[in-house]
Amino acid sequence: MTIKTILMGAACAFAFAPAAMAERGSDGHVNIIYWQAPSTMNNYLSGGTKEMDAASVVLEPLARYDETGAIVPWLVDEVPTVANGGVSADLKTITWKLSEGIMWSDGSALTSADVKFTWEYCTNPDGGCANSNYFEDVVSVDTPDDLTAVVTFGVPKPFPYGPFVGGNTNIIQMEQFKDCVGVKAQECTEANFNPIGTGPFMVDDFRPNDVITFKANPNYRDPNKPAFATVTFKGGGDATAAGRSVLETGEFDYAWNLQLAPDVIGNMAAAGKGTVISGYGTSVERIMVNLTDVSADLGDTRGTVANPHPFLSDIKVRKALSMAIDRALLTEIGYGETGKPTCNVLPAPAIYASTANDGCLAQDLAGANALLDEAGYARGADGIRAKDGVKLSVLYQTSTNAVRQDYQALIKQWWNELGVEVELRNISASVFFGSDPGSNDTFQKFFADIEMYTNNFSGTDPESYMGSWSCDQIPSPDNQWQGNNMPRFCNDDYQAMLAEMAVTGDIDKRAELAKAMNDMLMQDYVMLPITHRSDVSAHSNTLGGVRMNVWDTETWNIADWTRVK
Amino acid sequence: MLTYTIRRLMLAVPTLLFISLVIFLLLKLAPGDPMAQVPLTVPPEVKEKMREALGLGQPIYIQYVKWLIQFFWIEPQVLFDSIFGTGFAEGKLRVISWQTRSPVMDIVAQRIPQTLWVVGMAYVVGVLIAIPIGIYSAYKQYSVFDQVGTFISMIGYSVPPFFSGVLMIVIFSVFLGWFPSIYDTTLVVDSWDSFVKQLRQMIMPVMVLALQTTAQISRFMRASMLDNLNQDYVRTARAKGLNEKVVVMVHVLRNSMIPVVTVIALGVPAIFGGAIITEQVFKVNGIGQLLITAIQANDLPMVQTLTFMFAILIVLFNLIADIMYGILDPRIRYD
Numbered sequence: 001m002t003i004k005t006i007l008m009g010a011a012c013a014f015a016f017a018p019a020a021m022a023e024r025g026s027d028g029h030v031n032i033i034y035w036q037a038p039s040t041m042n043n044y045l046s047g048g049t050k051e052m053d054a055a056s057v058v059l060e061p062l063a064r065y066d067e068t069g070a071i072v073p074w075l076v077d078e079v080p081t082v083a084n085g086g087v088s089a090d091l092k093t094i095t096w097k098l099s100e101g102i103m104w105s106d107g108s109a110l111t112s113a114d115v116k117f118t119w120e121y122c123t124n125p126d127g128g129c130a131n132s133n134y135f136e137d138v139v140s141v142d143t144p145d146d147l148t149a150v151v152t153f154g155v156p157k158p159f160p161y162g163p164f165v166g167g168n169t170n171i172i173q174m175e176q177f178k179d180c181v182g183v184k185a186q187e188c189t190e191a192n193f194n195p196i197g198t199g200p201f202m203v204d205d206f207r208p209n210d211v212i213t214f215k216a217n218p219n220y221r222d223p224n225k226p227a228f229a230t231v232t233f234k235g236g237g238d239a240t241a242a243g244r245s246v247l248e249t250g251e252f253d254y255a256w257n258l259q260l261a262p263d264v265i266g267n268m269a270a271a272g273k274g275t276v277i278s279g280y281g282t283s284v285e286r287i288m289v290n291l292t293d294v295s296a297d298l299g300d301t302r303g304t305v306a307n308p309h310p311f312l313s314d315i316k317v318r319k320a321l322s323m324a325i326d327r328a329l330l331t332e333i334g335y336g337e338t339g340k341p342t343c344n345v346l347p348a349p350a351i352y353a354s355t356a357n358d359g360c361l362a363q364d365l366a367g368a369n370a371l372l373d374e375a376g377y378a379r380g381a382d383g384i385r386a387k388d389g390v391k392l393s394v395l396y397q398t399s400t401n402a403v404r405q406d407y408q409a410l411i412k413q414w415w416n417e418l419g420v421e422v423e424l425r426n427i428s429a430s431v432f433f434g435s436d437p438g439s440n441d442t443f444q445k446f447f448a449d450i451e452m453y454t455n456n457f458s459g460t461d462p463e464s465y466m467g468s469w470s471c472d473q474i475p476s477p478d479n480q481w482q483g484n485n486m487p488r489f490c491n492d493d494y495q496a497m498l499a500e501m502a503v504t505g506d507i508d509k510r511a512e513l514a515k516a517m518n519d520m521l522m523q524d525y526v527m528l529p530i531t532h533r534s535d536v537s538a539h540s541n542t543l544g545g546v547r548m549n550v551w552d553t554e555t556w557n558i559a560d561w562t563r564v565k
Numbered sequence: 566m567l568t569y570t571i572r573r574l575m576l577a578v579p580t581l582l583f584i585s586l587v588i589f590l591l592l593k594l595a596p597g598d599p600m601a602q603v604p605l606t607v608p609p610e611v612k613e614k615m616r617e618a619l620g621l622g623q624p625i626y627i628q629y630v631k632w633l634i635q636f637f638w639i640e641p642q643v644l645f646d647s648i649f650g651t652g653f654a655e656g657k658l659r660v661i662s663w664q665t666r667s668p669v670m671d672i673v674a675q676r677i678p679q680t681l682w683v684v685g686m687a688y689v690v691g692v693l694i695a696i697p698i699g700i701y702s703a704y705k706q707y708s709v710f711d712q713v714g715t716f717i718s719m720i721g722y723s724v725p726p727f728f729s730g731v732l733m734i735v736i737f738s739v740f741l742g743w744f745p746s747i748y749d750t751t752l753v754v755d756s757w758d759s760f761v762k763q764l765r766q767m768i769m770p771v772m773v774l775a776l777q778t779t780a781q782i783s784r785f786m787r788a789s790m791l792d793n794l795n796q797d798y799v800r801t802a803r804a805k806g807l808n809e810k811v812v813v814m815v816h817v818l819r820n821s822m823i824p825v826v827t828v829i830a831l832g833v834p835a836i837f838g839g840a841i842i843t844e845q846v847f848k849v850n851g852i853g854q855l856l857i858t859a860i861q862a863n864d865l866p867m868v869q870t871l872t873f874m875f876a877i878l879i880v881l882f883n884l885i886a887d888i889m890y891g892i893l894d895p896r897i898r899y900d
Binding site: 127128131 | 618
């Protein structure tokens, strides 16, 4: 490990040596294209990736994740840990010491009051802050002096890096936003569009859903950075056009989110003007199995734990459905080089990835058929299996998306071979992923037997992600069908492991617990992961210094981007 | 004529109010959630808070009345303020977009120039090409020119811009490298160089859109000319010894223009509506792109305001077309 790290370090040092010597603004202009255009520069009001990436050109958190997922100090000198005394022994406080001399782009000094204000801004109940969950359990932020911010949690936090770490919780300037708290947050257009930041660039002109122009921040802490004087951040069009503008015509330097068919992006890259880059985060395309009965005759108790599913509550059926799926083939068709088949709903970071379920990678139709025979489901005259008059007939829903419909068609074919009748349904993403409790078509309400979508978690700590499948996250009429536990899974052993994780600080122990929870979900077949998806972007061959980062924003190190001559 | 105009304008008020109610109710009935684009990593209870902050919890009639007041009372004040520097609208709540949390009208004002430049220019170019083609095609009916013109019109009618636009990009941007494939909305035309740049980036979208306009208008022009060419007054004019140029360009053309002008006037509101597909293909980011992104994001105030503005324009240009009839053709009188 050490030799490899040293070599990598040397290689990096060598690669970035010219960048370090460049002068601020000496490399002119850089063009970035995001085919979904940012609608605001204030990431607290959107929560979307595109807004987060745009904001991160200007705004910065105290620490952030690098491309390996490690936490690196950003506006501080070191990341507080228990070892260096920055995190208290009871895991309830974390003390951030701001680096000296950091200035906002307007020339005023960054102080701990800004850090405290950021917390107040996002946790105001009327503000509609999209990232307030990162401040969960924070009871106070104290500022003993101008450069010290002490974050106190109400409960022990083994992983205290939720607030102020990563592109979701950038520090905003108190002076600029002090009149924009609460309901006023929505109306502060000037501040939301032109936030003052500590980052390498400042907003020159923001046109919502169209284009942003940035210019270098004259007060940036490193006098030689950024290498670019101006940035254009263009939005609009579609992924194909964005890829074309970087890889084929060379008009743009960086294109984000190129989820394109494998052959399309391959042909573009063949033009030789740019490079496709990808990184595996935590996104997994998965099938959720509904453990509750959703038959419409049940009225108000439809889709609630009061009514177990007539046949999907039988683990043998769920297992057979999983065994019938050829994950490698699906992934090859849908994602090519940019995805890999997976048997885990928690596939990354590496220390959390289990290998206990890899058996699912091989399709086993014969085995699945045998399993259903064993479970007592016999084929009827129409070839569909049934037991005690209950037919194996499922409604399989997902959002409207070409790749998902391909997946549906193939999986339907395999399940038909098992003697399972499958009805397919696709729903517009704006309805499916909307959480309108009045609509019966949302993925939370899950009025179907099977559904499929992709989810992930931000940052590198899986605790809250694994918490999605806790009993209290089950969507039901009592919580207006909000909640992340789509399969309606509820298991005491799982709850116990979650509770243990909440008080465990040791990283290896946490990894063990996370793996065990993942294995429990997988071996219970309540969700069937299919593809581990990577984030795909592209940069032109003349743009240097790009380090694709799936743990933070893609623009996290834009200060280091340079023009390769 | 004046009383007619006034009567029509008065009648437009209840029509528009009714349209606004229909738009509002249709949008409310449509499924969808403005929070659907927020990533799944944001917990549902946070989304609920965000929804409340947007005012989604209020009863429907309050939302509608609020919108009416904002659109008909506060927005005109803002316009008045910006022209005369007064302060009537200060501190009043304007129509706010859910996506950007900024006033809808500000974004519309930002987008109108792009759309007028590209879509408006395409309309002008299309009309300028279409009229001579229509005239000549009719005059030389069934000639080679007429056949070719008919063929091109058919192509213009039937090839959708998401095909012709991408085809042009692949030929002229990727292979030949003549024109940019991405429209730069920040370009300020203040010198010869920037003017050339603007021309280069406008050519492809303008041509794609102009092909459609040309196809439509030239067919109208041709048909209208053919109707008139066989009329008795044309024979009379020729018998009087007038030369062909005067017969066709003065007598026939003036009479043939009447229906064509109406068609052209009725097409004008569509310019302000932008060109949803062409704007997306060339990344022009005008009104059309604004509308489609707002629809995708379920940004109801934005969709409501934009569609209602189109409604106003359509009602207005219908009136203008009717008045034009009266002006062009002395036989038509409304009073």
